[in-house]
Amino acid sequence: MNEKPKTVYDDVKSNGHSRRDFLKFCSMMAAFMGIKSSGVGQVVEALETKPRIPIIWLHGQECTGCSESFIRSSHPIVADIILDKISLDYTETLMAASGHQAEASLKQTMEKYKGEYLLIVEGATTVGDGGVYCCIGGKTFENRLKEAAEGAKAIIAWGNCASAGGVQKANPNPTGAKAVHEIISGKPIINVQGCPPIAEVMAGVVVHLLVFERIPQLDAHGRPKAFYSRRVHDTCYRRPNFDAGLFVESFDDENAKRGYCLYKLGCKGPVTYNTCGVIKWNNGVSFPIQSGHPCIGCSEANFWDNGPFYQHLSQFPGFGIETTADKIGVGLGVATGVGIAAHAVTTNIRKRKLIQKSKKDDDDDS
Amino acid sequence: MEETVHKSPIKIKYIWELPVRFYHWLNALSIVVLCITGYIIGDPFAIQKGTEAYMNYWFGTVRFVHFAAGYIFFFNFVFRLYWGFVGNKYSRWYNYVPLKKAQWVEIWDVIKTDILQIKCKPIHSLGHNALADITYFFTFIAFVLQSLTGFGIYAAMSNSWFPKLFSWFVPLVGGDLAARQIHHILMWFFIIFAIIHVYLVFYHDYIERRGVTSSMIGGWKFVESEEEGEC
Numbered sequence: 266m267n268e269k270p271k272t273v274y275d276d277v278k279s280n281g282h283s284r285r286d287f288l289k290f291c292s293m294m295a296a297f298m299g300i301k302s303s304g305v306g307q308v309v310e311a312l313e314t315k316p317r318i319p320i321i322w323l324h325g326q327e328c329t330g331c332s333e334s335f336i337r338s339s340h341p342i343v344a345d346i347i348l349d350k351i352s353l354d355y356t357e358t359l360m361a362a363s364g365h366q367a368e369a370s371l372k373q374t375m376e377k378y379k380g381e382y383l384l385i386v387e388g389a390t391t392v393g394d395g396g397v398y399c400c401i402g403g404k405t406f407e408n409r410l411k412e413a414a415e416g417a418k419a420i421i422a423w424g425n426c427a428s429a430g431g432v433q434k435a436n437p438n439p440t441g442a443k444a445v446h447e448i449i450s451g452k453p454i455i456n457v458q459g460c461p462p463i464a465e466v467m468a469g470v471v472v473h474l475l476v477f478e479r480i481p482q483l484d485a486h487g488r489p490k491a492f493y494s495r496r497v498h499d500t501c502y503r504r505p506n507f508d509a510g511l512f513v514e515s516f517d518d519e520n521a522k523r524g525y526c527l528y529k530l531g532c533k534g535p536v537t538y539n540t541c542g543v544i545k546w547n548n549g550v551s552f553p554i555q556s557g558h559p560c561i562g563c564s565e566a567n568f569w570d571n572g573p574f575y576q577h578l579s580q581f582p583g584f585g586i587e588t589t590a591d592k593i594g595v596g597l598g599v600a601t602g603v604g605i606a607a608h609a610v611t612t613n614i615r616k617r618k619l620i621q622k623s624k625k626d627d628d629d630d631s
Numbered sequence: 632m633e634e635t636v637h638k639s640p641i642k643i644k645y646i647w648e649l650p651v652r653f654y655h656w657l658n659a660l661s662i663v664v665l666c667i668t669g670y671i672i673g674d675p676f677a678i679q680k681g682t683e684a685y686m687n688y689w690f691g692t693v694r695f696v697h698f699a700a701g702y703i704f705f706f707n708f709v710f711r712l713y714w715g716f717v718g719n720k721y722s723r724w725y726n727y728v729p730l731k732k733a734q735w736v737e738i739w740d741v742i743k744t745d746i747l748q749i750k751c752k753p754i755h756s757l758g759h760n761a762l763a764d765i766t767y768f769f770t771f772i773a774f775v776l777q778s779l780t781g782f783g784i785y786a787a788m789s790n791s792w793f794p795k796l797f798s799w800f801v802p803l804v805g806g807d808l809a810a811r812q813i814h815h816i817l818m819w820f821f822i823i824f825a826i827i828h829v830y831l832v833f834y835h836d837y838i839e840r841r842g843v844t845s846s847m848i849g850g851w852k853f854v855e856s857e858e859e860g861e862c
């Protein structure tokens with residue numbers, strides 16, 4: 266087989282999708298990436314002419330929810346073409362090969378496409394107790410990650426676990442879970458945040474790399490700005506209720522039925538950067554807030570420890586789970602009041618002496 | 632017979648210049664407004680009425696007042712920092728930063744005299760006493776933190792260039808939620824500071840007969856002339 270490397274479009278065709286489907290896919294991706302309509306042609310051309318990017322997809326300590334999210338993408342081409350049919354050279358959960366065969370295919374990809382392949386990491390890396398909590402093919406995940414990162418062109422950290430440690434890293438972090446950027450340095454790392462990330466966002470990032478051959482603009486937490494530059498709060502359809510001061514007080518009250526803002530139920534929309542309000546989930550059907558549930562902030566680091574979920578103010582570190590800064594503040598305020606009262610009493614005793622002294626002085630003067 | 636509490640003649644000293652007094656009251660006002668509106672932002676009232684969003688905007692107004700007061704608070708503070716370099720000797724920056732040994736000695740003296748009340752010799756610094764100075768130093772740090780977190784979280788909700796200057800600070804503390812949390816906790820620092828501050832002003836006036844309270848209005852303090860050498 267000495268044919269030229271396949272493009273995405275070749276695979277689209279051989280999978281029986283029409284050109285129309287392909288163009289729809291291109292314009293959808295362009296729209297998600299925030300490219301203006303005149304740029305759609307660029308996306309089409311890239312997918313028609315550029316060879317697909319070889320991908321190695323590693324799974325660490327995780328729940329595979331990110332893969333689940335990805336294969337449920339709204340557009341068939343995303344899952345079909347980008348993922349299991351064409352681009353994936355190695356992924357534990359979806360590839361046909363297993364055991365030694367799989368290891369061989371991984372090794373082959375790493376050698377053949379050295380410096381070219383895209384490394385996708387799903388899940389946290391566990392470094393506790395020598396890394397025993399996550400071993401694959403006889404190696405710790407940390408070693409596998411370092412090995413694969415070595416020859417990678419770029420790394421995409423899928424989801425909160427790879428981007429920030431996820432639930433595994435939550436206190437007390439028994440397995441010593443770490444994010445990719447805490448293990449690997451010197452390689453561009455894109456954090457596609459979320460627990461899980463939105464499928465279209467995941468596809469959008471891969472397509473961006475293919476079309477532009479460079480790392481998308483990232484924010485301070487390594488997330489692509491095209492998808493993570495606005496807060497959920499900024500694109501939330503309940504926002505007018507927030508500004509109007511109309512809040513749901515409890516999950517089953519009248520206000521909940523009226524669709525008021527979920528701020529007082531602990532909605533983390535105001536502090537969470539993601540595009541749930543725009544792209545939404547499950548083919549754009551809904552997203553948590555639309556279903557009446559406050560945002561839990563799953564695309565932010567440490568969101569598990571920033572709880573409780575259903576309370577606006579987080580717990581105050583070191584105190585009980587429901588102790589907020591306000592409770593402690595009121596406590597300190599009362600203590601201050603008591604201190605002041607005690608102080609005022611001693612001051613008056615002192616002042617009495619002073620008054621007596623100055624009276625005496627006056628008497629002496631006269 | 633003339634009734635007087637003072638043995639010695641009283642001298643009048645001009646301590647707080649007009650810009651310092653102006654700063655003080657504007658600062659006090661903006662902090663009160665910021666604490667009230669900030670508290671409401673953190674825990675808005677429960678209003679149960681079956682209206683539509685377009686009919687109300689009260690929460691938006693509270694937030695607007697908070698941001699406007701935030702700007703006033705910040706630039707007023709910047710002005711005070713400037714005045715710390717050009718003002719009179721009572722308002723200069725070196726009073727507030729305890730670098731000299733004498734300042735630490737006085738701090739300990741004030742603690743013994745005014746707080747523990749185990750020492751009777753009055754403290755005669757003309758401006759703030761050294762303990763007050765170091766407290767204000769911490770307050771200034773709180774001002775800086777409150778401005779950094781406040782404008783930092785404001786950056787995400789504003790199109791203006793000014794708040795964006797602060798957006799670098801938010802990732803340093805771990806994200807917007809952490810910044811908001813710090814911002815909220817600091818509110819309690821301001822509240823408790825204000826309680827103690829007001830009490831102590833009254834306390835000093837009550838026991839020292841030097842006109843501390845009105846000094847921040849007119850600028851003068853009353854000093855018994857023979858004390859002067861001791862400051």
Ligand code: HEM
Binds near residue numbers: 668702
């Ligand atoms: C004495 C000074 C200040 C106090 C006591 C104060 C207090 C507060 C409090 C308690 C909150 C609610 C936080 C929460 O629970 O989520 C808040 C929110 C906020 N503050 Fe301040 N603040 C002060 C100064 C500032 C300044 C200088 C700014 C800069 C513009 C600022 C901007 C904000 C913003 C943007 C919010 C979030 C509002 C929202 O998302 O609706 N604050 N403040």
Ligand code: SF4
Binds near residue numbers: 507527
């Ligand atoms: S529901 Fe959440 S994200 Fe939506 S407006 Fe209210 S606080 Fe913001």
